[in-house]
Amino acid sequence: MAYSADVRKVYFDQLEDLKSQGIFKEERAICAPQDSEIEVEFPIGSEKKKVINMCANNYLGLSSHPEVVKAAHDGLDVRGYGMSSVRFICGTQDIHKELERKLTEFLGTEDTILFPSCMDANAGVFEAILTEQDVMIADRLVHASIIDGMRLCKAQNDSFKHSDMAHLEEKLQLHQNKRLRMVITDGAFSMDGDLAKLDKIVELAEKYNAMVFIDDSHASGYIGRTGRGTQEHCGVLGRIDIITTTLGKALGGASGGCVSGRKEIVEMCRQKARPYLFSNTVAPVIVEGALRVLEIISRSTERRDKLEENSTFWRKGLTDAGFIIKEGETAIVPVMLFNAKLSQDVAKDLYAERIYAVGFFFPVVPKGQARIRTQLSAAHERHHLEKALAAFIKVGKKYDILGKTKQEIIDKYGM
């Protein structure tokens, strides 16, 4: 047997090391559809507990929406369960083309190509369109999937300090000798909940002849007056060359992603992007669900408006209570605790109060910036948020962090 005791020990030791560092991840079993209130089994096998969910990407509350579920059922009946093929062999149905058209319309771009996930879109897009003659200049806080995609691409990579336009300009000047330049950023940053300064980025890109790429996964569907994303919020609709986004968050929450943008770039992805070429087509059931999601959010802004109200209420409630939060315009509200252990202890106590929120610390966020990331949903009712706020205040008092400055929290708990 090749999997000897020695081999097993290699992995056992690595896993033990993760545990000793406190970064071993454990799954919690949710015994209900995704929603603002869920039944959770944690640890798996223990008694189920009803909790308020403050950590889902279910921004518009559409993950279990009856109309979406119905559309998905119909999709299953009419177009089957799976396609048993990649797109370019025999995996493209009429509904895949229809969803691509609808996403193009919604995002205000020229064309769209579906991927199994946005992770796959980001992993495949750069390699498909850039070569060693080009440069990718990315914000330092872009999502891990973008970093992976950049690593797979032969173009030179460089980065600029988070949302620092002067630094970006320096980098654009530095790389004027390259064939193509691409500025890469998240639209909404997943850990900080702030938005890219897309109006300024587009201005700089036009000045220095660079393309602009955004991953709008945490914004598509609810940021901007009609939910078209960061490019709508910043007034640059139609001026972003490449948008990647997901169907796994606000847009229904199942899975699937896309690259949307200039038609030549989309066509290059169809010809060359490896995760598109070598993985199965998005299942019909998801395509039909996503089509219904786009229909729901195109006929009314009610859900994104409610989400905005919820986010405003939540940010104000936490700030008035004396928590330090990261400023931002999104439904992602990080409650800053700075110390890694404190973030884990607070999350544990919140769970005891039936509030499900997760603590993040290095290496997911920079050292000394541990936090609880809270995420709002249009599925949250005011009573959910009031209860969650009361729990946060109770736990905040226990650790004596309310009204304290960053320095005071660090002095008490360390970095």
Added chain:
Amino acid sequence: MASIKDTVLQYVKNEYLESDDDREITYDTPLISGGIVDSFSMVSLKVFLETQYKIQIPDAKASPEAFDSVNNIVNLLKELNIKE
């Protein structure tokens, strides 16, 4: 003219510290293991050194350890025959 050590230190401060970051960086401060420079943004440091000193740093030599402090970087430059 600033020494190589100070040129690299100044670059690291400008390139990696946010304006509200009051961490002190010295010649010995661990940059990568200390969480100041991540492996992703380390590339700009490599590009800077290559441009500033007109050299090519082989990938095998551009390890996180070799870039982990200003002193380590100066040692790496010495290996590549860049000296004061």
